[in-house]
Amino acid sequence: MAIAQTAITRAVGFGRSDVITQLEQGFTWLGWHGSTRTGIVTGISAYSGGGTVGSSNDTYEDVRQSTSTGIGTGASFYITRSSGSVNVVAVNRPGFGYTNGEYVTLSANDIGGSGNGAVAIGITVRISPVGYGSTNAFYDFDKSGTYPWGVLRNTIQSNKRYGNTYNGFQITSGDASSSYSMNITSGSDFHPWDTTNTSNRGNYYANRFAGRSTLDVPVYSLPNSNIYQYDSSSIIDSSISDGYGNFTLTGTVGNTYALKLSIFKSGLDPNFAVFSFSQPTLSSTILSENTFSTFFLHDFTTNIWDLNELFLGGVTFINPTTGNTVTPTLEFRSWIGGSTFYSFGAYSSVRCAEFGYIQTNNSSGTSLNSPYIITSYSSNAYKHSKPDIYPRIYYRNNTLDSVPVGSNSNFNAVIKGIPLNAQMVPCPYYLPDDFVLIDFDYATPAANIQQGDTITISGSEVYTVITGSYNQTTRTRGILFCARTV
Secondary structure: OOOEEEEEEEOOOOOHHHHHHHHHHHHHHHOOOOOOEOOOEEEEEEEEEEEEOOOOOOEEEEEEOOEEOOOOEEEEEEEEEEOOEEEEEEEEEEEEOOOOOOEEEEOHHHOOOHHHOEEEEEEEEEEOOOOEOEOOEOOEEEOOOOOOEEEEEEEOOOOOOOOEEEEEEEEEEOOOOOOOEEEEEEEOOEEOOOOOEOOOOOOEOOOEEOOOEOOOEOOOOHHHOOOOEOEOOEOOOOOEOOOOOOOEOOOOOHHHOOEEEEEEEOOOOOOOEEEEEEOOOOOOOOHHHOEEEEEEEOOOOOOOOOOOOOEOOOEEEEEEOOOOOOOOEEEEEEEOOOOEEEOOEEEOOOOEHHHHHOOOOOOOOOHHHOOEEEEEEEOOOOOOOOOOOOOEOOEOOHHHOOOOOOHHHOEOOEEOOOEOOOOOOOOOOEOOOOEEEEEEEEOOOOOOOOOOOEEEEEOOEEEEEEEEEEEOOOOEEEEEEEEEOO
């Protein structure tokens, strides 16, 4: 089945906030923005109960309501004890559908256990008077300041506790003389309230990812840190890159050339789409000189995981070996939701569905423990010096077989059924068959293949180039990532 595609362009001289709007419009075209949410919990008017649990100083980060006098749902609360008694009750997840004065109850079993002296807590909530997000706008955003940002609330399964994925995007650099770059992070919930209130009965930090530390955000208890808070004057610490230092959107020419965001939406899975930034009017002799970050969010359709227990939250970058390379290679670098780097370690959110596949101990700062996995595919046109790390896609050398097969079996140009990442065993998701890898060998040297060029297999099977890596010396040959357009 053919894909659908669109392109959203920003003219020469675009600003950082224009890129956030560009993404916002792309998600509108995809139909991925969740509907407006109202009645989010922003504070607590009063609370009572809790009992005494010995002399404990425990913290309960993500306590959900057991009952409510209204129809509000999804809110959770921080509860802390000092010398056994409750001394702080504050908002964690904002929920939605609440009314001012609604009374919710937290179970004693979630705050120390009734057998240990805990009793239920009753909470009277305060709510925001406004709604957040719409079907054509980010759930939350700030396009002012030096580092504009936007948060997408994408509903994967509306009837599931973690059926919404929250993807955050923030522009981190870019002007007329330097590359634009962007960070991405994700989580199972996000609090869009604009006011910080770190006192008892407050909401803690404004514009922040919500949930439980290590499960929904990589490290640190949220009440004690603002590192997961978006701000227009500073870059959120919880961020990931394409593997080359920055998630690069432009060349070093910055905004002196128009910026194009191309989106390729699967016809087989409407929750799967590939995004690619390019500057097509920037002069180039090879694709990588004017086509930059290509990626897809892990907001796809799947029944592998129960989204009452886990959330989808990763992103995969498709990184070509750049320039006129001797060994054309495409790298699939998959980051897991909420991923973050610090000087002392690399982490990801344990509740993220893909976490179980990354073979990390969630500690230490070495590359072996980084919250991403890599699969690289090398073109059959060249034998890579490290074939165990850069495997060639389908290949059988007829001349070396003791019982040769026909030459038509040696090589397969169009590879379908691409795994999300071959390092995931068993692989939980395969890219829809309208996205393929094409291994090619073209007799003419120095061919300048560009995004949008087409490859015709037959009259009923035509593919459009998205990104790729190739050599242009005596011939033009390499590997391309393509979408089926006919």
